[in-house]
Amino acid sequence: MADLDDFSIYFEANETPVFGIDLGTTNSSISVWKDGEVITIPNKSKEKTTPSCVTFLDDGVLVGTTSGTNNHEHSIFDSKRLIGQTFDSVESEIKYFPFHITKDDIGRPKFKVGAKFEAYPEEIAAIVLTSLKKDAEHSTKKEVKNVVITIPAYFNDTQREATQLAARLAQLNVLRIITEPVAAAVAFGYRKNAGKFEEESILVYDLGGGTFDVAIVSIDETGMHHVRSTNGNTRLGGSKFLDKIIDFCLKRVEAMDINHKFTDDEICLLRIECEKAKKALSERRSYKIMVHEMK
Structure with missing residues (x-):
């Protein structure tokens, strides 16, 4: 694996950067705002996205890829589909996964890998977040503490709370949860130079690695973004x-x-x-x- 020594972002000693995290179904990434632009921080493989895959090994975990073909049965991916859900609500999804999923005493889905490892979706997400955090800390030489995390617009309160729990497990302080369509509208600078102040509505298409979502986002005269309607396909990507x-x-x-x-x-x-x-x-x-x- 290549290291990150040739990539660094310098911050003053008194600067406390806030990081943005896209915790995706298939891939995840971490970015930071610096000198008027968003910088996406690469991982150890110099890629700007990290597969949201966790492989359980005898001596720890590997994030981003499987460690050879002999461990593919010990790899968990697409865990975001189950986060904040009950086992009964995702039972129809389970047939698409090659790994074993059980139900705990209160009806929550739980991954079972071999005879040694068990983990909830929130714990898998926390492992991915921790990996992103370490990559960012290596590049910025700053503690990654305060973050903004994106979630699908269709996430309910339980799924939002589960995402918050995953962040806490990764020792992150979530300043704000922002929906992915709003994040897309902001990131691409819609109305940045438009000079308009009346309310407008835009249609955002979000075709990701595991899901496809569309949303109507309205932007009021103050620049606030509001998700008005969402739809999509949770298995198209x-x-x-x-x-x-x-x-x-x-x-x-x-x-x-x-x-x-x-x-x-x-x-x-x-x-x-x-x-x-x-x-x-x-x-x-x-x-x-x-x-x-x-x-």
Whole structure:
């Protein structure tokens, strides 16, 4: 892993920066406001987003990716789908996960990894937040304490409280919870130079790694943002595009060798390669996946 020594943000000794965290279903990131602009802080791999995935190892946890194919069964991802929910309300979702989810004594979902590890969705989120916190502290040489965290506009009070709990577990002080559509409207500087003061409404599309949301956001004459209406699909996002690429590869292999059966490790490797392809196809017209090298 590369370190972050070549990336740093300097703050005066008396400055107390406030950090913004996007705790996403599929990917998360942390940013800070400095000299009139938002700076997104890279992780140890020099990426500006960190997969919201936690792998349990015998000697600790790994955030952001699995540590090789032998540990894919010990990796928890998409935990945000379950945060602040009851087991009964997400029971239909469980069939999409490759890991085991149980119900505790008061009906909350709980991840069970092997015979040794158990964790609630809030605890998984806290581990991701702690990883983001450490990366930011390394780059700024400042304690990351005060934060603003984004949440989906459709989150209810219980889900909001669960997000707050995850932050407290990560020893973060949440100054404000802001909905993702409002964050998007603010981040892209809507009306920044418009010179208008009457109330306006805008439509925000938020296509993430795991969910797709749309929202009507009104901005009043004072500049305050208000979410008026939301809708979306909680299972449509970049992960669905990835699934389509994987299905395409599996069908091509089946057409070439109908008797070949992919092992779990091969599927894991294929998923990693297809993820690379998905990202590459955002900028390129083609990408080659060497499926035969995974056998």
